[in-house]
Ligand SMILES: Nc1ncnc2c1ncn2[C@@H]1O[C@H](COP(=O)(O)OP(=O)(O)O)[C@@H](O)[C@H]1O
C-alpha cells in the first residue's frame with residue numbers, strides 16, 4: 001500500500017500543528033510534529049550545557065544521533081513526549097525551548113541526523129507532517145503540500161491567547177519580538193530555510209477561522225488525491 005504524504009510548512013503560530021492534527025484525524029493518517037524533534041534536541045543540548053559558544057559540534061552530533069525520545073499517542077489527549085524517559089510534553093512548548101530548537105536547527109549535520117527519523121514516520125495509509133522543510137527537503141515528492149502563513153501580529157496574538165488560556169502571563173510585545181527573531185533565523189539559514197515549496201498551496205490565515213482553513217485544505221487534498229490516484 002502506498003503512503004500518501006501531506007506536508008504543512010510555515011512560520012510559528014500560523015496554525016500548522018492545529019491543522020495537521022485535524023487533518024490526521026480526518027484522514028486516519030499518522031502525524032509527524034517535526035518541530036517537536038528540534039525542540040527535543042534543543043532542550044537536550046541545553047540540559048547537556050552544549051548551547052554555549054563556541055559550539056562543541058562533535059558532542060552535539062553525538063547527542064542528535066543518540067537522542068532517546070518517545071511519542072506516546074493517548075486517546076483524545078494528544079501525545080505524551082518523553083526525553084530520556086522524562087515527560088517533557090509541556091516543557092518543550094515554551095518560547096525558550098522554541099528558541100533553543102531554532103538555534104540547533106541552523107546546523108546542517110544536526111538536521112541530517114534527524115532526517116531519517118522523520119522519513120520513518122511515513123507509514124501506510126498516510127502521513128501528515130508539519131514543520132519548516134517538510135515539503136522542500138524531507139518529503140519533496142509529497143503529492144499534497146501546504147504552506148500556511150499569517151501576519152506576525154495575528155500569529156503573536158494567537159500565541160498570547162494560547163499562553164493565557166494555559167494560565168501563563170504573556171506580553172504581546174515580547175512574544176512578537178521573539179517570533180520575529182525566530183522567523184528571521186528560520187528563513188535566512190543556509191540549510192533548509194523556511195519557504196514555500198514551488199508546488200505548495202499557500203494560504204494566509206490572518207483573517208480565516210480554523211474551520212475555514214480546514215475546509216480549504218480538505219478540498220485541496222481531496223482534489224490532489226484524485227489527481228494522484230488517477231494519474232498513469
Ligand atoms: N486560523 C486561526 N484563527 C485563530 N486562531 C488560530 C488559527 N489557527 C491556529 N490558531 C490558534 O493559534 C495558536 C497557534 O496554533 P498552532 O497550530 O500551535 O501553530 P503552529 O503549529 O504553526 O505554531 C493555537 O492556539 C491555535 O488554536
Ligand SMILES: Nc1ccn([C@H]2C[C@H](O)[C@@H](COP(=O)(O)OP(=O)(O)O)O2)c(=O)n1
Nearest residue numbers: 011012013034035038101102105131132133
Ligand atoms: N522541520 C522543522 C521544524 C522545526 N524547525 C525548527 C525551527 C523552529 O523555530 C523550531 C520549533 O519548531 P515548531 O514547529 O515546534 O515551532 P512553532 O510551533 O511553529 O512555534 O524548530 C526546523 O528547523 N525544521
